[in-house]
Amino acid sequence: MNTDSELQNPEWRSSCPIASGLDILGDKWSLIIVRDLIEHSSRTYSEFASSPEGISTNILASRLKWLESLSIIERINPDKPSRNNAFQLTQRGKALRPVLEELGKWSQIHLKEIHPTIVKII
Amino acid sequence: MNTDSELQNPEWRSSCPIASGLDILGDKWSLIIVRDLIEHSSRTYSEFASSPEGISTNILASRLKWLESLSIIERINPDKPSRNNAFQLTQRGKALRPVLEELGKWSQIHLKEIHPTIVKII
DNA sequence: CCGGATCCTTGTCGATACTG
DNA sequence: CAGTATCGACAAGGATCCGG
Numbered sequence: 252m253n254t255d256s257e258l259q260n261p262e263w264r265s266s267c268p269i270a271s272g273l274d275i276l277g278d279k280w281s282l283i284i285v286r287d288l289i290e291h292s293s294r295t296y297s298e299f300a301s302s303p304e305g306i307s308t309n310i311l312a313s314r315l316k317w318l319e320s321l322s323i324i325e326r327i328n329p330d331k332p333s334r335n336n337a338f339q340l341t342q343r344g345k346a347l348r349p350v351l352e353e354l355g356k357w358s359q360i361h362l363k364e365i366h367p368t369i370v371k372i373i
Numbered sequence: 374m375n376t377d378s379e380l381q382n383p384e385w386r387s388s389c390p391i392a393s394g395l396d397i398l399g400d401k402w403s404l405i406i407v408r409d410l411i412e413h414s415s416r417t418y419s420e421f422a423s424s425p426e427g428i429s430t431n432i433l434a435s436r437l438k439w440l441e442s443l444s445i446i447e448r449i450n451p452d453k454p455s456r457n458n459a460f461q462l463t464q465r466g467k468a469l470r471p472v473l474e475e476l477g478k479w480s481q482i483h484l485k486e487i488h489p490t491i492v493k494i495i
Numbered sequence: 496c497c498g499g500a501t502c503c504t505t506g507t508c509g510a511t512a513c514t515g
Numbered sequence: 516c517a518g519t520a521t522c523g524a525c526a527a528g529g530a531t532c533c534g535g
Binding site: 295296297300308309311312333334335336 | 516517518519520
């Protein structure tokens with residue numbers, strides 16, 4: 252998904268909106284990052300890393316770059332870098348909330364039999 | 374995701390519903406299969422394979438098994454096998470429709486600048 | 496033909512160690 | 516603290532083969 256050359260240049264499998272959304276967000280981590288930013292509104296690198304799902308640092312860095320290049324997230328302080336410079340959702344990112352809400356609702360209803368300890372978070 | 378030993382036995386990263394939904398559906402192909410079954414209500418192996426996204430046959434077979442083991446899809450004729458035995462959504466699978474609708478809406482609005490040929494399908 | 500299984504190559508993931 | 520480097524494991528993709 253994210254060899255440097257592909258940053259900001261996704262490969263579209265088709266013109267279907269659903270497939271195109273999955274071209275960008277169809278992996279195990281991107282929407283977890285968005286979820287964290289819906290819950291907390293602002294998050295640093297190490298706060299992402301401490302989420303219970305346990306993303307590893309290289310994957311986290313690559314996903315943050317990816318989502319930033321797509322204007323789904325942004326650095327709160329665009330210049331002066333790194334150290335304690337947290338991320339937040341853009342408008343485009345905030346608009347993903349209904350997607351995550353519907354997914355969360357579906358999971359709570361339909362996964363509780365096979366995943367007994369599932370609980371509401373968002 | 375789908376070594377034989379893991380069929381029907383997903384690994385849950387956390388108790389968060391969103392993360393759990395992504396544990397099952399967070400890849401590039403599973404929701405494409407669900408989308409096809411929302412559009413067409415019934416589909417054979419080769420019909421899936423002919424969708425514009427171009428899934429390869431080994432990935433398709435593995436995802437169909439995976440989704441079937443999770444009772445998201447099912448064979449229309451449970452016994453008498455294979456040959457032209459199409460798949461359909463279960464209730465659990467049909468309940469994913471709002472998730473796909475929200476994703477499709479988001480993509481149409483927010484991806485059209487970077488993906489000019491995006492069009493509505495579902 | 497259709498529904499896969501198999502083989503092989505390439506790419507991506509993920510753990511851990513390390514650096515500015 | 517915010518990443519990058521490295522390396523092994525595994526998944527994706529393409530091509531081809533096979534049984535009914």
